[in-house]
Amino acid sequence: MVVQLNNVSKRYGRRWALVQLTFAIPEKSSVLLTGGNGAGKTTLLRMLATSLKSTRGEVRIFDKLSGVDNDLIRPRLALVTHDSHLYDDLSAEENLSLVGHFLPWVDMRRMGDILERVGLAPRRASAVRGFSAGMRRRLCMGRMLLVEPELVLLDEPFGQLDPPGVALVEEIIREVQQKQVTLVMSTHDVERGEALCDHHLHLKSGRVLRAVEPLGEPGEATRIAQELEARGGWH
Amino acid sequence: MTSSFAERRPASLVAGVRAVINKDLLLEWRSRARVNATIFFAFLTLLLFLFAVGPDTHIMAQSAAGYLWLAVLLSSVLSLGESFRMEAENAALEGLRLLPVDPKAMFLGKAIANTLFLFLLAVILVPVTVAMCGVEVQGSLMHGVAILFLGAAAISAPGTLYAAIASQVRARDVLLPLLLFPVLIPAIIGAVKATKLLFAGDPMGDLGRWTALLIFFNATYWLLCLLLFGRVVEE
Numbered sequence: 508m509v510v511q512l513n514n515v516s517k518r519y520g521r522r523w524a525l526v527q528l529t530f531a532i533p534e535k536s537s538v539l540l541t542g543g544n545g546a547g548k549t550t551l552l553r554m555l556a557t558s559l560k561s562t563r564g565e566v567r568i569f570d571k572l573s574g575v576d577n578d579l580i581r582p583r584l585a586l587v588t589h590d591s592h593l594y595d596d597l598s599a600e601e602n603l604s605l606v607g608h609f610l611p612w613v614d615m616r617r618m619g620d621i622l623e624r625v626g627l628a629p630r631r632a633s634a635v636r637g638f639s640a641g642m643r644r645r646l647c648m649g650r651m652l653l654v655e656p657e658l659v660l661l662d663e664p665f666g667q668l669d670p671p672g673v674a675l676v677e678e679i680i681r682e683v684q685q686k687q688v689t690l691v692m693s694t695h696d697v698e699r700g701e702a703l704c705d706h707h708l709h710l711k712s713g714r715v716l717r718a719v720e721p722l723g724e725p726g727e728a729t730r731i732a733q734e735l736e737a738r739g740g741w742h
Numbered sequence: 743m744t745s746s747f748a749e750r751r752p753a754s755l756v757a758g759v760r761a762v763i764n765k766d767l768l769l770e771w772r773s774r775a776r777v778n779a780t781i782f783f784a785f786l787t788l789l790l791f792l793f794a795v796g797p798d799t800h801i802m803a804q805s806a807a808g809y810l811w812l813a814v815l816l817s818s819v820l821s822l823g824e825s826f827r828m829e830a831e832n833a834a835l836e837g838l839r840l841l842p843v844d845p846k847a848m849f850l851g852k853a854i855a856n857t858l859f860l861f862l863l864a865v866i867l868v869p870v871t872v873a874m875c876g877v878e879v880q881g882s883l884m885h886g887v888a889i890l891f892l893g894a895a896a897i898s899a900p901g902t903l904y905a906a907i908a909s910q911v912r913a914r915d916v917l918l919p920l921l922l923f924p925v926l927i928p929a930i931i932g933a934v935k936a937t938k939l940l941f942a943g944d945p946m947g948d949l950g951r952w953t954a955l956l957i958f959f960n961a962t963y964w965l966l967c968l969l970l971f972g973r974v975v976e977e
Binding site: 557577578582583586590592593605606608609610634 | 757758833841843976
């Protein structure tokens with residue numbers, strides 16, 4: 508298993524964002540993470556990226572304990588989230604070059620091709636400050652391609668993108684899947700997510716309502732997510 | 743794949759420090775307007791002290807070292823806060839942590855970049871202070887450079903640590919000086935006394951003792967802050 512959570516809870520102040528999560532994600536699977544606003548999707552993804560520590564319970568990534576073996580876990584994963592992790596005063600090229608300075612194994616000769624791939628080659632020397640949200644998202648996907656991770660965590664990857672951008676991200680996700688990478692992706696666009704993923708995890712108010720189960724017929728995730736949300740329960 | 747996952751080791755500490763320094767200096771260069779504003783603020787602070795004292799050249803000459811270091815200290819709050827505002831924007835610091843960048847490399851790189859900026863600021867302010875206060879510099883150039891560098895380094899180490907803490911709270915602009923100034927009192931006293939001896943002469947041979955005291959405070963600050971920084975930047 509690439510990811511194993513055992514009774515994991517996360518508290519912000521007095522509010523519990525995640526409550527007693529226990530599940531495992533098999534290697535090379537693609538997990539669609541669904542849930543309404545405030546369900547805990549972003550918190551969970553950031554916890555899987557070792558950016559957040561759990562308040563209770565144990566998170567294991569690549570069989571290494573999160574919070575203890577972060578140095579061994581982090582080089583093997585990439586998180587693309589609402590925060591772009593980019594420096595606004597640096598250009599697209601300089602932001603990607605930073606990766607090469609800190610990660611010696613990254614082949615920086617690929618940078619030009621990647622910028623071309625994500626449609627930012629003409630703006631490679633422009634400061635990120637002038638980029639639209641969609642362009643920033645494209646650059647983040649480019650950085651993820653450059654790092655070549657083993658576990659990819661995507662938080663709303665289709666958000667703020669124009670139709671060609673959505674098609675590009677879909678294409679990149681499929682390309683990444685062909686490299687036998689494990690993928691966890693949260694999205695409100697359940698239909699699109701379902702077409703890309705083979706497992707489903709549904710959160711509501713920080714609790715798991717459906718724990719990493721294989722997806723069957725088309726539309727199953729959409730139907731189950733709607734049913735689980737309509738059922739009421741924890742708030 | 744460019745490398746097997748087992749081979750993936752982050753950059754060495756030295757390479758990491760160099761990359762952080764280069765990044766920070768490049769960002770400072772790109773945001774020259776902010777750098778210019780900090781230098782202008784330092785000039786203004788110096789002028790205000792001189793106006794407050796009045797036209798008595800004897801008092802001005804006696805207190806010149808104090809005015810110089812107070813101007814550097816007050817301006818440092820702006821530059822130190824700015825160095826972490828850039829990291830907070832788009833959660834760039836989280837991005838560095840997840841690459842992963844060693845927190846020790848992060849601290850040393852940022853603190854050295856801050857030291858270089860504050861040293862440059864002090865170097866710019868010295869001739870202005872000397873000219874406006876009517877000081878005749880008695881000490882050697884090498885001693886002067888050493889004192890200015892040690893003073894800048896003494897502000898930078900705790901300044902970098904506290905700027906990282908303050909960047910995580912809403913009242914960051916208020917919190918930074920509240921945390922920083924009390925810790926810096928002994929180092930500032932040392933820097934002022936040593937600079938005063940450089941300006942007015944050192945008939946009793948006290949400069950070496952004040953320099954040694956500055957070196958001792960620097961060693962303490964840098965070591966403690968290096969050890970604590972990892973805890974500050976991790977959640």
